[in-house]
Amino acid sequence: MSFDNEHTVIRFDIVKNRRKFFLFSGIIIIVGLLFSLIQGFNLGVDFQAxxxxxxxxxxxxxxxxxxxxxxxxxxxxxxxxxxxxxxxxxxxxxxxxxxxxxxxxxxxxxxxxxxxxxxxxxxxxDPSIAQEMVKKAAIAVLIASLGIIVYIAFRFQWLFGVATVVGLAHDVIIPIALFSMLGLEVDITFIAAILTILGYSINDKIVIFDRIRENLKTMKSKTVDELEHLVNVSLWQTMRRSIFTVATVFFTAMAIAILGSESIRNFSLALVFGLVSGTYSSIFIAAQVWVNLKERNMLKKKRTPSSPN
Missing domain, CATH: 3.30.70.260 (ACT domain)
Incomplete structure (x- = not known):
């Protein structure tokens, strides 16, 4: 698919407003973590004897x-x-x-x-099995996350990998926080939903980062303003794809949550929370973290005097 970088319509300057998005996510995460610490989790029998x-x-x-x-x-x-x-x-x-x-x-x-x-x-x-389930669930999420990070680091560059880690942490924390706040049961299907969320989220982030990487080859990015414009263009070029892709899964998950049986309802709700969080983080968090890291590198290079020949 080809894009006209010069004529891409930027309806809203996402990059210039990134601190607002960081603040919004930060507030939700802090409130969620406070609920998790004070109220705890409604653990199912999978994780609690x-x-x-x-x-x-x-x-x-x-x-x-x-x-x-x-x-x-x-x-x-x-x-x-x-x-x-x-x-x-x-x-x-x-x-x-x-x-x-x-x-x-x-x-x-x-x-x-x-x-x-x-x-x-x-x-x-029984207690021993419950402890083993908690341990294996944590290992499963950790292995999946590490595999994703390694792939991004080799596929793109380490700055994209760092931004992806921040985005994925956001995608995992939000559903966990919401489940704690709403008192929903956390069982093995919740872990399955988290792993599914990671898969959808990384796919969305790869599409956006790939567009940024391609635009780096054809657009100017030597100054901070040029870099921010490049990222804005890349985000708006992939915006429809990001929204339409997640919308198809979102409405399916919502239908299952409303019409499905009780045994799969929490899985569907976790998926709904994670899909919204993942799409949001891909556009408004991960890409913006990359901008911050890239700008810091650019400023650092400017301050470092070039060595004499």
């Missing part, structure tokens, strides 16, 4: 009645509030592992109250 109980009741029910049955059958166990979802379904999570025979007793008590159509689904994770 315990038992999750999903119940299909099959008719109208009162969550308080189910909670009363649970208190009677497992009086020593702590559990979260019974939360309805879907059609005549509910779930709760115990803070400790509950034996299968106790779960059978709970199921029978629910059948006695609501009928034989009642069924249950149980997911239990």
């Amino acid at each position: 315990g038992t999750r109980l999903d119940i299909y009741v099959g008719k109208e029910f009162n969550p308080a009645d189910i909670e009363q049955i649970l208190k009677e059958k497992v009086p020593e166990a702590k559990f979260s509030a019974v939360t309805p979802y879907g059609t005549h379904q509910a779930f709760t999570r115990f803070d400790q592992t509950v034996p299968s025979d106790t779960m059978m007793v709970i199921e029978q008590a629910l059948k006695d109250k609501y009928g034989d159509q009642v069924t249950k689904q149980v997911a239990t994770v």
